[in-house]
Amino acid sequence: MSDSQTTTLQAHHHHDPSLLVQFDTAYQQKDASQFGMWVFLITEIMFFGGLFGAYLIYRNLYNPAFVAASTSIAIKWGAINTAVLICSSLTMAMGVHSAALGARKLLVFWLGATLVLGSVFLGIKGIEYYDKYTEHHIPGANFDFNYDRAEKGEKLVPADVATQTSIFFALYFAMTGMHALHMIIGAGILVFLIWRAYHGAYPPHHYTMVENFGLYWHFVDIIWIFLFPLLYLVSRSPVH
């Protein structure tokens, strides 16, 4: 039976060292790893999706608390960070572009710029977290939403709303924390990529690693694009 059903196909092995044994062609290898990267990003969507779902439910239940808590976050830092991340997405895209053209030094430059911008983002995030710490806005620690609002001339919120703001901050820290964790992992991989790129590991026919990392970095940017309006911009208008 086996004779009738199969015939021989000579596998095209060019002895290209970058072609792994399970693949027939370089195109198949590149295509498979890009496809795999996208499937991985889908898992990331679902991962953050759980948090977005929880956010949706609680914002619907406790809207006044969400307005009060969101207004207490410094919009300045959030907006700057959004711009920083968008810039880092541009530098990342330029990095992939340089890799495709085989421009090794430019690739190292753009990846380095991405790393710098990513670090700026994390630094600003640190400032924001520290502010929240001094304001006693970290749930579970010494949480007291009204702690220094009177001194700062802000309106005190009723006790039940103040309690509910801890849900907002729990989500705020969970969401931005998970996002920051992804940024930190990304920065770690960037260091590795820069070092490898500097040594010429990503020639124009074999830079899938850079491309896939680019997808990851842009994805992390997209998460922030949603976190920014959801956490910082619940309602900033004076009347509500």
Place this chain on the structure above:
Amino acid sequence: MSTATQTSLALEMPSDTYLNSSYGVKSWFLTGDHKRIAVMYIVSISLMFLLGGVFATLVRLELLTPAGDLFQSDTYNKLFTMHGVVMIFGFLVPSIPVTIGNFLIPIMVGARDLAFPKINLASWYIYIIGMIFMLAAIISGGVDTGWTFYTPLSTQYLTTHVMFTAIGILIAGFSSIFTGLNFIVTVHRMRAPGMTWFRLPLFVWSNYAASIIMVLGTPVLAITLILVALERGLHIGIFNPALGGDPVLFQHMFWFYSHPAVYIMILPGFGVISEIIPCFARKRIFGYSAIAFSSIAIAVFGFLVWAHHMFIAGISTYSALIFSFVTFLVAIPSAIKVFNWTATLYKGSIHFDTPMLYALAFIGLFTIGGLTGLFLGAIGVDMHVTATYFVVAHFHYVMVGGMLVAYLAGMHFWWPKMTGRMYPEAPAKLSALIVFIGFNLTFFPQFILGYMGMPRRYHSYPPEFQVLNVLSTAGASVLAVGLLMPMFYMLWSLKYGEIAGNNPYRATGLEWQTTSPPPTHNFHETPIVTQEAYDYESQTEEVEVVG
């Protein structure tokens, strides 16, 4: 043709196989070969199964008598929790995909390996790390939340090792994601020339459907467990009612994964049965595309029904109606499969080899398990039997009678392909019989107990339930014998089993065209596929002509 020639000659083991291509500890622990990783997984999940079995034994022993005499209630809570956690996350979720699936999917699609061998190896290591966390939790005193980790019990009240167990499950979840990702990319991108989607074996389809669930569902469990860990460790209050949190939201997020997860467990089992039935009925499978699409339909519908676990948790009546309705819809694709298997048997020339005995047991037991699931999907009945032994019996009919029996069927069926040697037929048939009898004796009485109102998760019960409980415990000992038998005779067969040859069952499918055991890269030459799967009728004629 080749089959006929082979049987007339004395069979020999092939000279180059994945088992003897290299030697030493490193050649296994650093391997990229999907077959070796599958073997490593078989060993690890068998150990977890034995551990879960020990807990099950202790639970059944306690329930032999109405009084809580063997264990304190706290200890009993830990026993059933750890039975559930170990069995579900250590055995059932990985089970068929990481063992049989890992071994066969690349061969079945005609590839030299999975798309990402390193990720495959990483998934095994991640699984082991997850299990180490779980074992650490067990050794240091265990956990008693129930395998569902409901808040606020798990976050506010219990002092047992919830954190370690949750972290273990979280880590094991990544292993599951990696496996699913690898399968999806392999099925899409690694098929041999001529292997179109509708020539794929149904085992590949069902594992593909299960992979979709792994990839889409597991991350939600991951974030849920992270929130539980944050809540427990840092008291951040997302599910804490005292701070305005909603414990029901935890249940929503938990069951969004954990209901589809039962389809991760059972779908690959469906795939095994779809391979075995046509082979031993010597017939083309009935309704190939209906079975293939029903796997995908189950994966999709499986995501729409999770709140049927929460009918008494205080969810809205209106949404309960929707979830109940969709639950009934899931029965359609499941029934399509059962109908197609039985239609395949119709007028087939049936051979009662061991895999077939297990497969037939599967059809009966899964049907009972599935139909009682519909009882539970009906809101009115569910109110009555929720959290009773009826649920326990239903779940075990699907998971043990369904998934575990399918796993055993598959292990027997592909054992000669994995090892090159046949299992001994007589004890194997006996084990199938003992498992079937022991299983029904264990779990059928639990349907009655549950219907009569015996709640689950208590270590003592009123004396009038004793007769049925004694039957159940007796059945459990029979079942244990039936499950231990394969462990012994299969190990025995590794050395003394008859040499199997490439295709001992005259089955179709690419895996039977390569040697047993296969060489490291599965095929000596890349196969070209020109036919549909399950072409048993023309094959039989051909063999008869030659013979």
Place this chain on the structure above:
Amino acid sequence: MSAGGDHIVSPKIYVTIWLILLAFTGITVAAAYQNFGIFNPIIALTIACTKATLVILFFMHVKYSPKMIALVIGCGLFFLSILMVLTCADYLSRAWIM
């Protein structure tokens, strides 16, 4: 390389997209300070979705990639919407009974 593998996108397009993204960030901040009532979150999310779509299409090359990739993304968003919609179905209809 075959088609779809290595589409080189001109840096001009990247810079244009980058400028649009920055502009949208400004608009969304400005819009948040106006009182549009119920429309405030709708405007914010519409802008966020537009920005995300631009990033996906151009920075992530989905516009130039095989249709399969778009299908994978669509699949993920579909299941995400199931999670959101069916969970909300419970919370939003709880009050009806009273």
